[in-house]
Amino acid sequence: MPTATMKTDYYEILSIERTASDGEIKTAYRKLAMQFHPDRNPNNPEAEEKFKECSEAYQILSDPDKRAAYDRYGHAGVNGASGFGGGSPFQGGDLNDIFGDLFGEMFNMGGGNRRATRQQRGRDLKFDMKLEFEEAVFGVEREITIRRAEACEDCRGTGSAAGKQPETCQQCGGRGQIRSQQGFFSVARTCPICSGTGSVIRTPCTTCKGDSRVTREHKILVKVPAGVETDTRIRYSGEGEAGRFGGPAGDFYVVLDVKAHKFFERDGDDLHCVIPISFPQAALGTDLELETLDGVETIKVPEGTQSGREIKLRGKGVPHLNSHGKGDLIVEVRVQTPSKLTRQQKELLKQLSETISIENTPASRGIFSKVKEMFS
Structure with a gap:
C-alpha cells in the first residue's frame, strides 16, 4: 500500500499565527505568491508546488466558513474544498478575487468585467x-x-x-482584452481586433479617416x-x-x-554691473550717470573710494515674480590705471607721488576684504 502523505498545516504554510486577521492572511499570501509564482520561476517544479500550497492555504483561510471548519476539524473538515487534486480551485470569479489586486498590473489580470474605452488623453x-x-x-x-x-x-x-457610431468589438465583448486559461491561472492579452479599445469603427469619417x-x-x-x-x-x-x-x-x-544684456548681469532679482573710474575720480569723489532699465540714475562716488567698492541702488533691479517689490541694482566701481601717459601727465603724477606716502608692506587678503566691506 502506498504511504499516506501528511499535509502541511495551512497556517504554517503562510507563516502566520492561528489568530491572524484577514489582512494579515492576505499580506502573507501576497508575499509568498509573488515569490513562488511560476512566471518568476520558470521550469522550477518545487516553486510551482509551493505556489499551489500557499494558494490552497489562502483559499481556505480567507473564507470564514472554510476557516472555521479547518480550525475545528483540520484538513478533514475541508477535504475536497481546496480542489487541487480534482480540478483547479480558481474557477469562475475566484481568480480575480484572489489575484486581481496582486497581479493586476503585472499580468493585466485585474478588473475582468471592466469595459475598455477608446478615449485617450491628448499630447502635451x-x-x-x-x-x-x-x-x-x-x-x-x-x-x-x-x-x-x-x-x-x-x-x-x-x-x-455621420449617423454612425463605433460598434462594440465582438471578439472581446468590449473589454479590450482576450483571456485564456493556462494551467491554474488566467492570462489576458490585448485584443488584436480593436487594439484594446473595446470598439470597432466600421464606417470611418472621411475627414479624419477615423482618427x-x-x-x-x-x-x-x-x-x-x-x-x-x-x-x-x-x-x-x-x-x-x-x-x-x-x-x-x-x-x-x-x-x-x-537673452543676455550688454552689461547688466542678473543674480536672482538683483542686477550687477561694473563702471570704470579714474584715480582722481576715486580720490576726489564724483557723480556718475548710469542708464538703468528704469531710466538715467545718478551715482554718487564718495572721495577716497577704493577699487571694487559696491554702490547699491535699492529697488532698481528686477520685479519679484508674481509679487510686489523689486531687487536692487549693485554697481561696482573699479579704478582704472591708464596704460599710456603723456610727458606732462607723468610729471604731474611724480609731483603727486612725492606728497603721498604709502608703505608697501605685504598684508593678508583679509585686511583688504575688511576695507572693502567698510566702504560697501
Whole structure:
C-alpha cells in the first residue's frame, strides 16, 4: 500500500499565527505568491508546488466558513474544498478575487468585467520662446501660432461617419482584452481586433479617416509676467492636442529663453554691473550717470573710494515674480590705471607721488576684504 502523505498545516504554510486577521492572511499570501509564482520561476517544479500550497492555504483561510471548519476539524473538515487534486480551485470569479489586486498590473489580470474605452488623453505641446532681457524684466504679451490636433468637427470626435457610431468589438465583448486559461491561472492579452479599445469603427469619417482628430493652426496669446528667467515654464491647461475619441486635451507649455544684456548681469532679482573710474575720480569723489532699465540714475562716488567698492541702488533691479517689490541694482566701481601717459601727465603724477606716502608692506587678503566691506 502506498504511504499516506501528511499535509502541511495551512497556517504554517503562510507563516502566520492561528489568530491572524484577514489582512494579515492576505499580506502573507501576497508575499509568498509573488515569490513562488511560476512566471518568476520558470521550469522550477518545487516553486510551482509551493505556489499551489500557499494558494490552497489562502483559499481556505480567507473564507470564514472554510476557516472555521479547518480550525475545528483540520484538513478533514475541508477535504475536497481546496480542489487541487480534482480540478483547479480558481474557477469562475475566484481568480480575480484572489489575484486581481496582486497581479493586476503585472499580468493585466485585474478588473475582468471592466469595459475598455477608446478615449485617450491628448499630447502635451511645448513652445520655446526667446525673450529680450528687458522683456523678461518687465513682461510682454505675444501672439503665437502653433499646429495641433483638434477634434474633428464633422464626426464630433467619434471617428465614425455621420449617423454612425463605433460598434462594440465582438471578439472581446468590449473589454479590450482576450483571456485564456493556462494551467491554474488566467492570462489576458490585448485584443488584436480593436487594439484594446473595446470598439470597432466600421464606417470611418472621411475627414479624419477615423482618427477623430484633424491638424489645424491655432493662435495663443502668451502673457509673460514681469520677472521671469531662462527656463521659466508657463502652462496653459487644455491647450495641447485634443484627446482621441473625446478624451481630454493635453496641456501647452511655453519655455522661456532670455537673452543676455550688454552689461547688466542678473543674480536672482538683483542686477550687477561694473563702471570704470579714474584715480582722481576715486580720490576726489564724483557723480556718475548710469542708464538703468528704469531710466538715467545718478551715482554718487564718495572721495577716497577704493577699487571694487559696491554702490547699491535699492529697488532698481528686477520685479519679484508674481509679487510686489523689486531687487536692487549693485554697481561696482573699479579704478582704472591708464596704460599710456603723456610727458606732462607723468610729471604731474611724480609731483603727486612725492606728497603721498604709502608703505608697501605685504598684508593678508583679509585686511583688504575688511576695507572693502567698510566702504560697501
